[in-house]
Amino acid sequence: MSTTLASSPNSTVATQPQANYRRHVLDLDDFSRDEIGEILETTASMKEVLNRPIKQVPALRGKTVVNMFFEDSTRTRISFELAARALSANVVTMSARGSSVEKGESLLDTMRTLQALGADIIVMRHRESGAPYLVAQHFLGSVLNAGDGRHAHPTQALLDLFTIQERLGRIEGLKVVIVGDIVHSRVARSNLWGLTTMGAHVTLCAPTTLLGPAAFWTATWPKVTITTDLDECVRDADVIMTLRLQKERQESGLLPSLREYSRFFGVNAARVACAAPHCLVMHPGPMNEGVEITPDVATSAQSVIETQVTNGVAVRMALLYRLAEH
Amino acid sequence: MRYLIKNGSIIDPARRVATVGNVLIENGKVSRVMDLADLSTAQEPLGKDLEVINARGAVIAPGFIDLHTHLREPGEEHKETIATGTAAAARGGFTTVCAMPNTRPPHDRVAVVRQVLETARAEGSVRVEPIGAITLGRAGKNLTEMAELVEAGCIAFSDDGSPVSDPAVMRNALAYAAMLGVPIMSHCEDLTLSRGWAMHEGAISTRLGLPGYPAAAEEVQIARDIALAEMTGAHIHICHVSTAGGVALVRAAKERGVRVTAEATPHHLTLTDRWVLGSLGEPVAPREPPAPPTRGKRKRKHEPELGLPAWLVPTRLPPYDTSTRVSPPLRSDEDVDALIEGLRDGTIDAIATDHAPHSHVDKECEYGLAAPGISGLETALGLVLTLVHRGEMDLVNLIAKLTEGPASVISRTPATLRPGSNADIVVFDPDYSWVVDRQKFVSKGLNTPVHGQRLKGQVMLTMTRGKIAFRRGNFGVSTGMLQQLSKLPGILNDEGES
Numbered sequence: 001m002s003t004t005l006a007s008s009p010n011s012t013v014a015t016q017p018q019a020n021y022r023r024h025v026l027d028l029d030d031f032s033r034d035e036i037g038e039i040l041e042t043t044a045s046m047k048e049v050l051n052r053p054i055k056q057v058p059a060l061r062g063k064t065v066v067n068m069f070f071e072d073s074t075r076t077r078i079s080f081e082l083a084a085r086a087l088s089a090n091v092v093t094m095s096a097r098g099s100s101v102e103k104g105e106s107l108l109d110t111m112r113t114l115q116a117l118g119a120d121i122i123v124m125r126h127r128e129s130g131a132p133y134l135v136a137q138h139f140l141g142s143v144l145n146a147g148d149g150r151h152a153h154p155t156q157a158l159l160d161l162f163t164i165q166e167r168l169g170r171i172e173g174l175k176v177v178i179v180g181d182i183v184h185s186r187v188a189r190s191n192l193w194g195l196t197t198m199g200a201h202v203t204l205c206a207p208t209t210l211l212g213p214a215a216f217w218t219a220t221w222p223k224v225t226i227t228t229d230l231d232e233c234v235r236d237a238d239v240i241m242t243l244r245l246q247k248e249r250q251e252s253g254l255l256p257s258l259r260e261y262s263r264f265f266g267v268n269a270a271r272v273a274c275a276a277p278h279c280l281v282m283h284p285g286p287m288n289e290g291v292e293i294t295p296d297v298a299t300s301a302q303s304v305i306e307t308q309v310t311n312g313v314a315v316r317m318a319l320l321y322r323l324a325e326h
Numbered sequence: 327m328r329y330l331i332k333n334g335s336i337i338d339p340a341r342r343v344a345t346v347g348n349v350l351i352e353n354g355k356v357s358r359v360m361d362l363a364d365l366s367t368a369q370e371p372l373g374k375d376l377e378v379i380n381a382r383g384a385v386i387a388p389g390f391i392d393l394h395t396h397l398r399e400p401g402e403e404h405k406e407t408i409a410t411g412t413a414a415a416a417r418g419g420f421t422t423v424c425a426m427p428n429t430r431p432p433h434d435r436v437a438v439v440r441q442v443l444e445t446a447r448a449e450g451s452v453r454v455e456p457i458g459a460i461t462l463g464r465a466g467k468n469l470t471e472m473a474e475l476v477e478a479g480c481i482a483f484s485d486d487g488s489p490v491s492d493p494a495v496m497r498n499a500l501a502y503a504a505m506l507g508v509p510i511m512s513h514c515e516d517l518t519l520s521r522g523w524a525m526h527e528g529a530i531s532t533r534l535g536l537p538g539y540p541a542a543a544e545e546v547q548i549a550r551d552i553a554l555a556e557m558t559g560a561h562i563h564i565c566h567v568s569t570a571g572g573v574a575l576v577r578a579a580k581e582r583g584v585r586v587t588a589e590a591t592p593h594h595l596t597l598t599d600r601w602v603l604g605s606l607g608e609p610v611a612p613r614e615p616p617a618p619p620t621r622g623k624r625k626r627k628h629e630p631e632l633g634l635p636a637w638l639v640p641t642r643l644p645p646y647d648t649s650t651r652v653s654p655p656l657r658s659d660e661d662v663d664a665l666i667e668g669l670r671d672g673t674i675d676a677i678a679t680d681h682a683p684h685s686h687v688d689k690e691c692e693y694g695l696a697a698p699g700i701s702g703l704e705t706a707l708g709l710v711l712t713l714v715h716r717g718e719m720d721l722v723n724l725i726a727k728l729t730e731g732p733a734s735v736i737s738r739t740p741a742t743l744r745p746g747s748n749a750d751i752v753v754f755d756p757d758y759s760w761v762v763d764r765q766k767f768v769s770k771g772l773n774t775p776v777h778g779q780r781l782k783g784q785v786m787l788t789m790t791r792g793k794i795a796f797r798r799g800n801f802g803v804s805t806g807m808l809q810q811l812s813k814l815p816g817i818l819n820d821e822g823e824s
Contacts, residue, residue, distance in 0.1 A: 029606065106691055128692035129524070129535040130646030137644055149694070151535030189535055212532060219529030 024136045024143040025319055027152035028193035036161065036198060042318035043162050043311070049086060050314055060089035060324050066119040067093040068110070069146070070126045075285055075309070076146050076155075080123050083316035087324075089121075111135050121323055124148070129186075142323040150184050156284050157190035159315040161198060163308050164239055167280055172199035175276075177233050179205040179265060180243030180292050183212050187243060187284045192221050201225070203233045207265060209254040230265055237275040241282040242267045245292045258291050268294045272302060280304050327375055328352045329789070331802070334381030334753060336361070338388060339726035340733075340742040349386055351749040354792030359743055379802030381753050384786055387725050388741040389421025389452075389750035391732040392703070393511070393589055394486070394565060394678035397423070397454070400441065401430025406683040406770045408442065411703070412450040414681070414769035416795035418703040419728075419785040421452050421750035423681075424736065426486045427459040434459035434470045436478045443479055451795045452788075453750070455738065457511060460485045460499045466492055469499055476506050481736045484511035486565060487653070491517055493550060500560035509561040509587070509735060512551045514572070515654065519543035524694040526599040526655040534602065534646065536694065539655050545571040552579045552586055563735055564588040566680050568654040570664030577673040587735045589678040590665050592709035593652060593700050593775070596638060598659055601650045601775055602693075604643035638712065638779055648689045648696035649775040652682070655698075666718055669727060676732035677724075679706045683771020701771030705762055707754060708781030714756065715782055721756065749792035753801070758784040 028036070049057055065084040069077055077093060084091040094114070107126075114122060121142045124132050129149030136143040147153040165171055176195055182188045182204050195202050203225040204217060214226035227233045234240060245261065255261050272281060281293075281303045289295045298305060329351040336359060337344045347361035392415065398406035408425075415423045425442060427433030433442065439456050446454035458480035462468045464487075472483060483503055489512065490496045496512075503510050520543040525531050527538020548564055552575060555562035564576055567588050576588045600607050643650065650656060668674040682699025689696050710728075713719040729741035743751065761780050764772040786801040787794065 106687070108690060126692070128694045130693045133644060133646045134690075134692060149535050150537075183532075186535060189533070212527075216529045216532035220533040 022322065024132075024145075025154050025323065026132050026136060026143065026145045028154045028157055028190050028197065031193070031197060033197050033199075036158070036194065039158060039315070039318050039322065040162050040165055042321065043158070043314045046086075046317040046321070047311065047314040049317070050310075056086050056088055058088045059321050060084065060087035062090075063120045063324050064090045064092070064118050065121045065123060065320065066114050066117075067091065067123045067146070068114065068125070069093065069095045070124075070131075071147070073125055073147070076125060076312075079309070079312045080146060080316050083313050083320055084123075086313070086317055087320055089320070089324075107131060107134060108138055111139055115139060115141070121320060144319060144323060147186055149186065150189070151186050152190045153186040153284075154190050154194075155312065155316050155319060156187050157194040158319070159308055159312045160191055160241065160282060160284075161194050162311050162315055163282065163304050164280065166311070167304060167307075168238060168278065171195065174200045174238040175203070175236060176200045176239040176241060177203045177205055177230075177237045178241045178243065179230055179267065181210045181245050181249060182206040182243070183210050184246070184249070185243050191241065192224065196221055196223060203227060203237075205230050205233050205265070207255065207261070210249065230271060231274070234271050234275050237279055239280045239282060240267055240272065240275060242292050244284065244286065245288055247288075262291050266292055266294065267297055269297055269300070272297055272300070282308060285309065327377065327792075328373065329377050329379060329792070331379045331381050331386055331751070331753060331787075334384050334386035336386045336743065337722055337725050338743040339722055340388070340730045341744055343743070344722055349743060349751065351751070351789065351792050354749055356743050356745050356747055356749050356751075358745055378804065379753070379787065380804055381786075381802055383757075384753050384755045385721070385725075386743070386751060386753050388729040388743055389752050389788065389790065390419045390707075390728040391422040391424075391676075391736075391741055392420045392679050392681065392706075393424045393563075393676055393732045393735055394591075394680045395423040395425055395703070396428065396680075396682045396699070397425045397442075398429060398683060399445065400438065404770070405685050405688070407449075408445045408454065409449040409451075410768060410770050411681070411683070412446065412452045412454060413796075414701075414703040414767065416451040416788045416790070417768055417785060418679075418706050419752035419754055419788055420703060420706075421752065421788060421790045421795070422455060423452060423703075424455045424457050424481065427457050427484060428464060428487045432459045432464050433457065433475070433480065434462050434464065436471070436474050439475060439478045439480060452790050455479070455481045455736065457481065457486075458483045460490055460510065461495065464488045466490045466495060469495070469502060472502055473506055476508060480508070481738050482509045482511050482563065484513065484565070486511065486513045489513045489515045489517065489547060493554065496551065497554050497558060500554050500558040500562065504558055504560035509563040511563045511565050512547070513565045514544050514547035514551060516543045516547050519546065523655070525602050525651065526657050528599060528658055530599045530603050536602070541569040541571055541657065541661065544569050544654055545575060548572045548575045552576070552584055555586060556582070556584045559585070561585040561587070566591050566594065566654060566678065567665065567668070567674060568594045568657050568661060570661045573664045573668035573673055577668065577671070580673060587675045588668070588673065589676040589732070589735075590669060590674045591678060591680045592702060592706045594654070594657065595662065595665050595669065595677070596709045596712055597640070597650075597656050597775065598662055599656050601640040601643060601656055602646065603640070604645040604647055604650075605641050606645040607641050638776070642778060643775060646693040647775065648691065648693055649700070649773050649777070651693060651696045651698050652680075652700045653698035666713060669713075670719060670723065675727070676735055677706070677710055677727045678732065679703050681769070681771075682773075683769050684773045685770070686772070689773050699771075699773060700775065701764075701767065701769050701773045703769060704767050705774060705776055705781065707785055708760070708762070708783050709776065711756055711783030712781070749789055751787075751789040752785060753787040754783060754785045756783045758782065758786075760784050
């Protein structure tokens, strides 16, 4: 695989999308509506595979997938491992805490080592925004971004899109509220690309310290609505997507208290009741129950949080399959 | 050796002179400046030891002075040395560079400053003026022995890169420097507001998910330092102003009569935060320079036009390219416009490169972890001339910002072609079209975001104290002489046009 990719005209340019040809998945900003639609269709097939008695197909037999995780993440890592195994790939996971600089070996040295060991696809999680772009410029195989800093988490956004489509039958025209720690959230950014490309109306809701000026968002996503009033914006919402609030945000002075945050920005039953009756409640996990979401809402019939986790494996299979096809 | 630089456009802002003529250099000094009127009457100097340099079509100006250079020696010789840094300066048309003190050890004691000056004398291509550290170890606490450092040759004080956070320390530093008659050069950054920064805070940092360095982090510190300078009567020099708010603060302070001067860098005057977005950005229509007026029949030497889109195209870089990471960060379009306006109206006194060379290892890493800095000496002129080519600045005023302006900040080196002054001279061709190739840099720092970009304007010859410090190819050699020389093998060593 690496030899054919090395000779491809795209081998040094990481980000240029080409028709029917994609070497890397770094963010959803360069995905067309049709391409996302295709991925969601492939995901449905993969989900069917996962429901078989023998949950494995030979699509990636003989390929080596390396999970390169520079940040702790049990859920995403396991999801990717299961996805690669279900496609019969050889999977190894490399966990390295801390930045590559602290470790003494540079990110590119690590990548070159994995390349020399025969990696075909690198699945990469890193705490620095943009790190997968650096690797993609030099790696001869494919890079699949499993989350970089605050920047992007494309597989999360695709699994959210798949879940919405599966439950509500469409994405276009839906009102989606994303509430929580927007400014630090890669999930929010990738979902902004994915949802707006698919024609949803997106509202971002957060306290100003976790949001920043509205113009900073509308410059890139002109149709997005920005608000600090959760009660107002959940009205008639089709989807409420709540984000994890890290406790450090309070410690670093961005919030007066978690109690106040929970009161004004937490998703609770009263707020869900104002939304459309079919409204889905989503969360990328892991949850801080009682902070950004109340336990009764998290386990209610409208919550699709567990479905999201299940669909995550199918979406990641679909992406690995597409990358390995080339 | 005597030199006669002939038929150039002489631009000497300090004497308000702009004319076509000749400059005669003897004994390391400018001995005569002859304009066209002179030429008709005066006899041309002759002699065996006289080399005639033909500067037709080029500009002859006083050598440029850089107020803000990181030479890295002692301590970080893998990034730059005094020899390579001053060679890069000569290539960029600079005849004096002010060396920032953040070396290892820093310029916080006389022994280090003496060593820098001695190395510069022995190995340097251009004059080096050391800037002393404000505080010991640049730690922001105890003042250095500033009087002794001035005695040793320091022309100003700065803790560049590690701004003095404690206002009481800054007050004392300003008061003490005022006694010594030297400026404090302040890198204005409130470290609490900029904590964790990777780039300018705005729409692009929001899109890229990179932690922001808000404009206000610079502005609050400029406001503080101006207030302290006003109180102490000291001369404060604001380094690398990058924000519209900073320009406004300096302008208002100057109007009140505060002794404040300011500099801006070539990259902050010409590039924006869009460069961090690189190829993820919308393709921008290149801002083409107006076609140069066709002068005479002589064919100018240009690099062939390769059909590339010209004129500073940010989308040619990949996204998150670490060559764009610099402190302060590349700012917004509005900030760039305000800086240019400040340069025009005199709010900004000088263009300074903030030449910050870094090694490959410091830059080939994750964006937020990359060392901030741009290697700027060799592209400075080409970048700032874009302002002239776009009609945003006139050439005489621009040269003033590279010569008279910085000289007045350090009130030390005369920057003029007045007869009798040191022959620190630059000859440059403002229309010379070239493509930046960092592999051809003589600086060890190859960290530039404008690699591969086409620029117009290039230094042809740099002379310090009457000696040629840099000459591009065979610039100025008369054709007859060239033919004779070319018969001797190995004499003509054309180093190529960078």
